[in-house]
Structures are given as structure tokens and as C-alpha cells.
Amino acid sequence: MIQLYIPLNFLGVIYREIKQSLTDLDKMFVLMEKEREVSDRPGARALVIAPDAQADATVRFEDVSFAYEPARPILQHVSFEIPAGKTVAVVGPSGSGKSTLARLLYRFYDVQEGRITIGGQDIRAVTQASVRQAIGIVPQDTVLFNDTVQYNIAYGRPQATRAEVEAAARAARIHDFIAATPRGYDTPVGERGLKLSGGEKQRVAIARTLLKNPPIVIFDEATSALDSANERAIQSELKNAAQNKTTLVIAHRLSTVVDAHEILVLESGVIVERGTHAALLERQGRYAQMWAMQKSEAVPLL
Numbered sequence: 140m141i142q143l144y145i146p147l148n149f150l151g152v153i154y155r156e157i158k159q160s161l162t163d164l165d166k167m168f169v170l171m172e173k174e175r176e177v178s179d180r181p182g183a184r185a186l187v188i189a190p191d192a193q194a195d196a197t198v199r200f201e202d203v204s205f206a207y208e209p210a211r212p213i214l215q216h217v218s219f220e221i222p223a224g225k226t227v228a229v230v231g232p233s234g235s236g237k238s239t240l241a242r243l244l245y246r247f248y249d250v251q252e253g254r255i256t257i258g259g260q261d262i263r264a265v266t267q268a269s270v271r272q273a274i275g276i277v278p279q280d281t282v283l284f285n286d287t288v289q290y291n292i293a294y295g296r297p298q299a300t301r302a303e304v305e306a307a308a309r310a311a312r313i314h315d316f317i318a319a320t321p322r323g324y325d326t327p328v329g330e331r332g333l334k335l336s337g338g339e340k341q342r343v344a345i346a347r348t349l350l351k352n353p354p355i356v357i358f359d360e361a362t363s364a365l366d367s368a369n370e371r372a373i374q375s376e377l378k379n380a381a382q383n384k385t386t387l388v389i390a391h392r393l394s395t396v397v398d399a400h401e402i403l404v405l406e407s408g409v410i411v412e413r414g415t416h417a418a419l420l421e422r423q424g425r426y427a428q429m430w431a432m433q434k435s436e437a438v439p440l441l
């Protein structure tokens with residue numbers, strides 16, 4: 140019996156390994172599928188961000204319209220600017236197109252009308268890789284690779300040293316948690332390794348972004364509420380990571396939007412209100428309504 144058990148057990152391990160690899164491959168194909176949505180123009184050059192050459196990290200959406208499928212427009216004539224180093228926050232109901240704005244800026248898709256520029260350069264005219272090099276993303280659900288903590292944090296800058304990875308993890312306040320595991324930064328994460336909570340995964344993504352140190356940052360704030368102490372802490376780490384960066388925030392919490400240079404209220408792909416927190420409250424429109432609701436019921440912004 141034992142003679143049979145050992146090979147069967149071994150096969151079980153192999154099966155799990157293969158299944159895991161397939162999960163990773165799956166993710167890779169999903170990513171590759173996205174890659175195929177856009178292709179670089181022949182001879183496309185890299186994006187240039189050099190403040191002294193007046194190509195600073197200002198992001199502009201100019202009259203952008205976009206549809207995933209021709210019959211169903213998602214964004215319609217959207218225009219806004221995020222001056223270099225400033226933050227623009229987007230709020231609005233689920234399905235209004237907030238994440239689509241982020242996907243377009245990261246060039247998962249090309250816009251069908253209008254244009255998006257970084258430092259005055261149309262992002263369709265430069266290489267996709269250089270656009271992505273300039274942007275750090277902290278998504279709602281961070282995909283972690285089945286690899287070590289070190290690999291996952293250094294993902295955006297693989298040549299980073301252990302000391303640099305550790306400094307980023309400290310700033311994202313995930314270092315103590317990592318250091319308390321038996322293998323520290325060599326601990327595998329993911330389905331076969333250390334399981335991380337939503338908040339911890341976000342901290343890994345923040346550490347990744349800090350380490351990459353890109354001029355532009357996109358935050359897709361989690362809708363699911365973390366406990367409030369944890370949430371306040373994450374907010375402050377996010378703020379840290381966005382310091383002096385051109386930042387697009389898809390916001391679900393008032394505390395995130397109050398300091399934004401501009402807040403956009405998106406409904407069915409159209410900007411229906413825009414302005415600073417104070418100006419929008421004064422206007423007593425849609426945003427003021429959302430604000431009142433969140434204040435009274437402590438519910439996230441839509």
C-alpha cells in the first residue's frame with residue numbers, strides 16, 4: 140500500500156504544480172490578449188519625460204470617446220488635464236467608465252476619438268512599453284505572481300537590490316509583516332505560499348510602485364471596506380506614493396478626494412460635474428449629494 144501511496148502522492152504534487160503553472164499561464168494569456176489590443180506604429184519612439192524639455196508628466200485627455208464594442212459607447216467627449224505632480228480624482232456610479240479611463244491611460248486600448256497625451260505626446264504615437272514604464276498602478280485587486288515576496292515587489296524594477304526592496308516595503312508598511320515570516324523576502328506568496336489579505340496585497344502594490352518610482356501613478360481604490368484603522372493607514376501610504384507624482388485616482392472614499400486638484404463626477408461615460416471639493420459642495424449637485432450620503436451613512440462614495 141505504502142508503495143502505491145508514495146508515487147500517487149508524488150503525482151498529486153506534480154498535478155498541483157502543473158495546475159498552478161496553468162493558472163499563471165492563464166494570467167499571462169489574459170495579459171497577452173490585452174497586449175494585442177494595441178500595437179506600436181512602425182518606428183514609434185519612446186515617450187520622453189524631461190521637465191526641462193517642456194515634456195513634463197502632464198496628462199491630458201482631449202475630447203476622448205471610447206467603446207469596447209461599437210454599438211455601446213462607454214466614454215463620450217471626456218476632457219481633463221492632470222498637471223504634472225497633481226492629483227485628479229474620478230468618482231461616479233459603478234459602470235460609469237472610471238476604470239476605463241485608467242485602462243486607456245495605461246494603453247490597454249487605444250482611444251477611438253480624441254487623444255491622450257503625456258508631456259504633449261500622443262500615447263498612440265510612442266511605444267506602449269515606454270508609456271507603461273512611466274506609470275505605476277495600484278489596482279483594486281493586485282495580481283501576485285507565484286514567486287517570492289522579493290520578486291513581487293521588485294516586479295517593476297527587477298534589478299533592484301534587497302536593500303531597495305526592503306526600503307520600499309518599509310515605506311509601504313509591509314516590512315514588519317514580511318520580516319516576521321520564517322523566510323522573510325524569500326517567502327513564496329500566492330496560492331502555494333503565503334496568503335495575503337486584500338490590504339496586504341495593496342501594500343505590496345504600493346511598495347512595487349514606490350520602488351518603480353514612475354512619474355505617473357494610477358490608484359484604483361478598493362471598494363470593499365478594509366477595517367477603518369487599516370484603511371486610514373493605507374490612505375496615508377498611498378498619499379506618500381503619490382507625492383509629487385501626476386496621479387489619477389479612482390476614488391471610493393471622500394477622504395481621498397478632498398485634496399484633489401480636480402474631482403470629476405462621471406455618469407454613463409460623461410463628466411457631469413467637475414471642480415474642487417469645496418467648489419462642488421457649494422454647487423449642491425450630484426457630488427454634494429454623494430458627500431452628504433457618505434457623511435450620514437458612512438458608506439463609500441459610489
Ligand code: ATP
Nearest residue numbers: 207208213231232233234235236237238239240441
Ligand atoms: P466600477 O466602479 O464598478 O469598477 P467603473 O466605473 O470603473 O465601474 P468600467 O470598469 O470602466 O466602470 O466599465 C464601464 C462599462 O464598460 C461597464 O458597463 C462595463 O460592463 C463595460 N466594460 C468594461 N470592460 C469591458 C470589456 N473588456 N469589454 C466590454 N465591455 C466592457
